[in-house]
Amino acid sequence: MSEYKVPTMAEKAASGDAPEVLFWVGCAGSFDDRYKAVTLAFVKILNQVGVNFAVLGPEEACTGDPARRAGNEFLFQMQAVANIQVLNGYDVKKVVTACPHCFNTIKNEYPALGGKYEVIHHSEFLQQLIDAGKIVMKGGGEFKGKKITFHDSCFLGRANNVYEAPRAVIQALDVELVEMKRCRTKGLCCGAGGAQMFKEPEPGKKDINIERTEEALATGAKAIAVGCPFCLTMMSDGVKNKEKEHEVQVYDLAELIAKDQGL
Amino acid sequence: MSILPQIAFLLIFAIAGWILYKRVSYLRRNILLGKAESRNDQPEKRWKTMGLVALGQQKMFKRIGPAFLHLLIYVAFIIINLEVLEFVIDGLSGSHRIFAPFLGASYSVAMNIFEFLAIAVLVSCVAFLIRRNITRVPRLTMRELSGWPALDANLILIIEIVLMLAILSMNAADQILADRGVGYYLPVSGLFFSGLLRPLFEGLGDGALVFVERFAWWFHIVGILAFAIYVTYSKHLHIFLAFPNTWYTNLKPKGEMKNMDEVTNEVKMMLGMPTESSTEPPAEIARFGAKDVNDLSWVNIMNAYACTECGRCTAECPANITGKKLSPRKIMMDVRDRAEEVGKSLDAGGPGLEDGKSLLGDYTTKEEINACTSCNACVEACPVNIDPLAIILQMRRYVAMEESGTPAQWNAMFQNMETSFSPWKFAPTDRFNWADKLKE
Incomplete structure (x- = not known):
């Protein structure tokens, strides 16, 4: 058993725990062989610092960003509305992500569809941890x-x-x-x-x-x-x-x- | 003294005013071909943006050389217009240099400042002509500028030079006449810059000098009125439209795309969610995205008329830098040219928008809009806050949702997203497999 833990929102909810922040992994962070290393690095940092976080795991889906930018607004909104249902279902308040496209979409474009969260990019999150002396x-x-x-x-x-x-x-x-x-x-x-x-x-x-x-x-x-x-x-x-x-x-x-x- | 010149002046002034009124109405109608969009929130921030970006030329100063020359012309334009006020009063009342007796010594200070600015404009315009035609700065000599846009740019610079030469010649002749004690000419002491031109005119008789002075006076004031009308046919419209254009800047984060509310209801219905307007009949949806100028917002079309074709957007565009056909400046020119075509057709009783042509297809091609990385470099670069990206993305929406005409690889990406909720073809159940490495 490894020293690092990656709890899912479902697990947290089952145990009655509300994590401080949701780590939105994104499609590249989940599937891209090279970028999975970044996901792991960030998870290790979160573990080391002792941040109470969780991921959506299999419940996460693409934010819809590339579909929207390619012009397919229907597909974007299908993805977005489904994601917002999941996020709101877990009463998520704060989201951190290593992907600027996910960051931009969840932060700026989900509010119009009913998804309002505090969203920060992992660079800002890391800066905060460094400034606070936690790293x-x-x-x-x-x-x-x-x-x-x-x-x-x-x-x-x-x-x-x-x-x-x-x-x-x-x-x-x-x-x-x-x-x-x-x-x-x-x-x-x-x-x-x-x-x-x-x-x-x-x-x-x-x-x-x-x-x-x-x-x-x-x-x-x-x-x-x-x-x-x-x-x-x-x-x-x-x-x-x-x-x-x-x-x-x-x-x-x-x-x-x-x-x-x-x- | 004959009242004829005053009547002529009034007539010219009235005709110019009437033409200008017609032109402004025409432009306004063309801009309002676009869809309604409300951008009146945060007025304080809007006034501030206009003050900094339009009045204060803030974004020009990213390129210091041209910014300095442009600033000289801009300041001269505003200040020399104070002198035009005197021209107008003189022209209407038959007076000559009506402000001189009131202002005394400060009148000659003011005149010297005007003359200095006239020289500054002259030098700047010559420098700009050199940049366009001799050193050929790349962004000022690109393909989309060939023909009228290049001629338009050069004409403006030449007109400005000639108008400034007229002011200086007028003052030189005026002062020789004043020194000779001819007629109503008043001595204005120490005009430095026009003084340099005096040797050119010293040899002329009184009659010839009066002719030079009067000709230059009329040339300048009629020239300014003609220029004001010319501007409405030209890229030079930015001298006025920069102000509303910056006031109506998009104040939201540049990365945010406008939500299509007409799609949201349909999506919610498909997902079996309560919709906000379930009792209302569905709103008339003309078209998804933009195929023609009337599908855009009026702000997009105003942006197009405010564009002075400086090409800073295109010079920063990653697609254009690497040789793709996309040029954000051309997008703006296409929107304006199409709005002009529709406007002229409507005025001639023609079919207007129903002429079988459209912005996308006849002006802008799919190859251009497909090359955009939505990086916002063009938006950031524009000295008057024009947003070419918003237009590109609206055209992409039309292609995707009305034509299903996106490139095959994007269609494959759409399919992956529909079936496996990721732009790549991976099983959704494998999404969390990355964490297995930590469990080993």
Whole structure:
């Protein structure tokens, strides 16, 4: 039996416990082989800190974001209304998620359909835990003193004005944060937003993730930090395309913290 | 003294006013082809946004060079219009420099400021012409600008240069005449910039000078009136529309897509949930999403008329940067051009919207809208808070819900979501398997 626990809302409800926060895992966090590692890293951090959390487990479904952005409002609302029924059924008050697309949809778009929750992105949650002294950085990890660049997710940054929390998390590590030329409000998309993740790009002279990866590599960073499953995929593919996967790693913020903590 | 010039002036002024009134009504009607949308909440925030973004040029200063040159023209436009007030009074009353006796020494200070601004406009416009035609800044020379948009941009710059030259020539001739003690001309001491032009005119006789001065005066005031009318046919409309456009900015988080309430009722019925309007007959749903300009909101169409085609949106668009056909600026131009086509047709008693054409298809293609990553870079980049993304997403809704015409890979994604509640084809029962690793 492992030391880490992942209670579901159903289990919590059965035992009469109301968790402080629901961890919304998302489809990438549940199914994508690479991104499952991020889910595990975040769960380990939550366990270590002793946060009273739960997940929906098999009761979770896609928020509907890619369907809505691809134009299918019916499908989006079918997903959203069903999810809201589940969330409201458990009387969920606070949601944390590692996916900026889930974050944006639940935070901004579910209220119009009757789902009103306090929603925060895991970068903000991690920043809060660091600020509160609940995560104390060990600072001796593999990136100590090395350059890390942060790639802004559009749905976190421009869409919701979260620019500083992920940077605060990186800076809490003993690393050198270097910025790409296009960052914060001017950050360049990885190419996956607006349901682009689920189809081939239109004809052009270059793929967007290659353009962005070139910019990230130009900083000389040893790691590219991201806060979004789609960005993680796109940037990892870009680094592989440039044959730099042995020199430059792409990590989610939760993974960087988990590594520092030896989790 | 003949009253003829005053009558001519009044007539010109009245005609220009009437044409302007017709043009403004026409534009208003075109904008209101769009659907009603209420954006009057949070007035304090709206006034503040307008103050910072339109009046204060806040977002222009992301690019400091052009912002500075643009600021000079903008300040000159506002301040030189004070001088136009004097022109109008002089023109109507037959007076000459009516403010001069009242203002005394400060009149020549004011005139020097106007002249300085005229020079600043001249220099800025020349710099802008160089950027467009010689150094050819990429965002100002893209494909969608060929033809009228490029000519329009150059014409505006040339008109502004000529108008400024007229002011300076007028002052130079005026002061030579004043020094010679001719007629009603008043000496205004120390006009520096027009003083530099005096050698050009010193050799002329009194009659020729009066002609130059009067010609420049009429040219300037008629030119300004003509320019005001021209603006209503031009991308330069942003000088007025930037203000309402920023006032009606979307104040919600940029990531939020507007909920389609007409869909919500249907979804709730399908899921067997109580609907809010079950007793009311279903509202008339014209069309899901946007195929043509009348499916958009009036704010979207106002956005299109407020666009001055600077291309900052397109320069930041990840799809455009990597060679895709999508250009957010072209989306805005398409909306305006289609609204113009419909408006002109309606005025000519034509079929208007029923001409067999539409925004999507005849102006904007699916290839363009499909390339959008909804990253909001265009929205962020726009100096007057235009929102091309809202228009793109409404067209996508039309394609998905009315035509079922989305790309095959998106249709597959829809199917996965319908059957397994994930955009990827995984069994919903496996959703929690990631946690097995922790249980080992």
